[in-house]
Amino acid sequence: MSGVEIGIGQRPRTPTQIAVKLLWTGVWLAYLSAPVSDLLHGGHSDGVRVLGVVGLVAFVAWYFTLIFRTGRGETNGLVFGSLAVLAAQSSVLALTLGREWLVLFVYVSVASGAALPSRYARPTVPAVCVLMTVVALSVREGDEYLASLLLPSLLAGFSMIGVRALIRTTIELREARATVAQLAANEERLRLARDLHDLLGHSLSLITLKSELAGRMLPDHPERAAEQVADIENVSRQALADVREAVTGYRRPRLPGELAGARVALSAAGITVRLPEEPDLTEVASETESALAWALREAVTNVVRHSGAHRCVVELVRRQTLEGPVLELSVEDDGGGADGGPGTGLTGMRERLEKVGGTLETGGARPGFRLVARVPLNQGAVGSRA
Structure with missing residues (x-):
């Protein structure tokens, strides 16, 4: 269908579009029956008829030139010049041949609304009607035709303005829809990249x-080695399940599970760990808890992989700030500290926290490294966690 659809004032580009627009525009030429009838039965001399035919053909040819040659939104000299020529032809033909030719001004009004931008068409259409009124009052019995042509001329011109505005809005909505779809796809790719980074980084480090x-x-100690191999199998299976959930968009880690996973990972790395008791998650929305759980997972993964620490302390406390109550997660180790700027993990962590209104702070401790993630407490979130 895209090869057939054409907008008002939009230049046709394919043979099919040209044929459709020609057919649509040609239908309205039926209203030229009054001038044609006047040429055939108006009692004009042969010379006047020839001049009338030439003038009518020239008018129609110029009208089609305007409709087919102008592109959407163009305001160049061709548009204004063509409208001026059409108005001049209409005036000369009506003044010389009679009132039946006043109908040509309706086409001038339609062309103004169809070809000109709205800011120019709005004053141009009434100006064409004023010109038609002046010419009609100068033609014998032209005032009788004026009453039947003035309102249609105004309505036709402003209808074209409205149709063009509607088409322009439709095009903008389509473009906006395409932009939204692209942004959604980019956001989904970013979410998947963050999830896979955190999931695989943590699981592969533990393995x-x-x-x-x-x-x-x-x-x-082959028996204890077998226990470790069994743990590796369990971690691998869980990592596979987590990746599947992340791909399908259902991965939403919970803080209690991540705290338990942090104990296992840090203990396996030979790091002494101190963790909070069972966390109080009342007034914490599920998305907020998920962002905090991801932050804990990434922070523990960094401690295990990069810090060389011997001791790690994880705290989860509620605090009252000027912005309201917050839940604060801190992860502090006594290792070597940060070794450069923020990597993919910290960047993804900060993005997740910002999406739920949280913040992330990182900095050196003495000795070691400290990470603090804060998320707002939602007073109405108790029911949302069901």
Whole structure:
């Protein structure tokens, strides 16, 4: 259908569009029956008839030139010049041949509304009607035709303005819909990239640690090595399930589960860990808890992979700030601290927190590194967690 659809005032580009627009425009030429009838039965001399035919053909040819040659929104000299020529032809033919030719001004009004931008068409259409009124009052019995042509001329011109505005709005809505779809696709790709980074980074780090432990235990303690291998299998299965959930958009980690996972990962890395008791998650929306859980997972993964720490403290407390109550998660280690600017993990963590109105602070501790994530408490979120 896209090859057939044409907008008012839009230049046709394919043979099909040209044929459709020619047919649509040609239908309205039926209203030229009054001038044609006047040429055939108006009692004019042969010379006048020839001049009338030439004038009518020239008018129609110029009218089609205007409709087909102007593009949507153009305001160049061709449009204004063509309208001026049409108005001049209408005036000369009506003044010389009679009142039947006043109908040509309706076409001038329609062409003004169809070809000109709204800011120019709104004053041009009434100006064409004023010109038609002046010519009609100068033609014998022209005032009798004026009453039947003035209102149609105004309505036809302003209808074209309205149709063009409607088409322009429709085009803008289509473009906006396409933009929204593209933004949604980009957001989904970004979400998937963040989820996979955090999921696989955490799981693969834990698998690597347990594999190293199993390798060291294997010669002297095969039973304990077998336990580590079983843990590796469990972690791998859970990672696979998490990846599937992330791909389908259903992955929503919970804080209690991530706290338990943090204990396992840090202990496997030989890091002494202190974790909070069972967290109080009343007044915490599910999306807010999910963002905080992702932050905890990424922070623990960074401690295990990059810090070289011996001790890690995780705290989860409620605080009252000037902006209102917040839930604060802090992860502090005694390792080597940050080794550069924020990477993909910290960037994704900050983006997740910002989406729920939270903040992220990172900085050095003495010694080590400290990460603080804060999310607002939602007073109406108790019911939303059901």
